Amino acid sequence: QVHLAQSGAEVKKPGASVKVSCKASGYIFTTYGISWVRQAPGQGLEWMGWISGYNGNTNYAQKFQDRVIMTIDTSTNTAYMEVRSLRSDETAIYYCARSGPSEDYGDTFDYWGQGTLVTVSS
Amino acid sequence: DIQMTQSPSSLSASAGDRVIITCRASQNIRTYLNWYQQRPGKAPSLLISDASTLQNGVPSRFTGSGSGTDFTLTISNLQPEDLATYYCQQSYNTASTFGRGTRLQIK
Numbered sequence: 001q002v003h004l005a006q007s008g009a010e011v012k013k014p015g016a017s018v019k020v021s022c023k024a025s026g027y028i029f030t031t032y033g034i035s036w037v038r039q040a041p042g043q044g045l046e047w048m049g050w051i052s053g054y055n056g057n058t059n060y061a062q063k064f065q066d067r068v069i070m071t072i073d074t075s076t077n078t079a080y081m082e083v084r085s086l087r088s089d090e091t092a093i094y095y096c097a098r099s100g101p102s103e104d105y106g107d108t109f110d111y112w113g114q115g116t117l118v119t120v121s122s
Numbered sequence: 123d124i125q126m127t128q129s130p131s132s133l134s135a136s137a138g139d140r141v142i143i144t145c146r147a148s149q150n151i152r153t154y155l156n157w158y159q160q161r162p163g164k165a166p167s168l169l170i171s172d173a174s175t176l177q178n179g180v181p182s183r184f185t186g187s188g189s190g191t192d193f194t195l196t197i198s199n200l201q202p203e204d205l206a207t208y209y210c211q212q213s214y215n216t217a218s219t220f221g222r223g224t225r226l227q228i229k
Contacts, residue, residue: 047218106213112165
């Protein structure tokens with residue numbers, strides 16, 4: 001069965017970076033993409049970007065293009081998302097979700113990780 | 123970006139009731155519309171894809187309909203476990219956007 005296991009909670013100071021991992025199992029990693037979605041406390045869902053599990057091509061939401069880097073490691077079926085220059089209003093749960101394989105089409109998020117709480121506080 | 127507007131933002135209903143949640147897109151998205159359920163403290167899960175395709179394991183009490191700009195999620199015979207926030211999401215283009223959610227409470 002498909003499973004996405006994310007890394008544990010993080011506490012960071014404003015201006016720091018955080019790197020969250022998402023280890024996939026139960027499917028062929030290279031035939032799907034991984035998207036990242038965040039949710040601030042009590043708020044809705046915000047798509048951050050997508051990465052191909054095949055070749056690492058990325059598609060970032062415009063507001064995150066300068067501060068987010070998504071990568072993959074096909075040897076371990078793991079996707080990573082690094083967010084730089086964190087702000088205090090970016091405290092949120094960060095989710096990975098399995099997505100389509102192509103950057104040319106919109107995505108349906110059919111399986112989700114359990115989420116990683118990133119707290120940004122001085 | 124395509125804006126997704128959900129209504130109502132919250133509602134309360136009794137077990138056995140039927141509820142309808144609506145989602146409107148700011149432009150024609152054909153049937154590229156998905157619905158997600160997020161139970162308290164949990165990750166979202168996909169309920170319905172492509173406006174009306176029920177995912178495996180989702181009870182048939184959930185139905186989706188619509189095309190173009192206007193979509194609905196109908197939950198019939200409401201059950202206590204339907205307590206959740208429901209989100210629509212457009213998959214028409216590569217910049218995915220979600221509605222702001224509808225919080226469903228069970229009386």
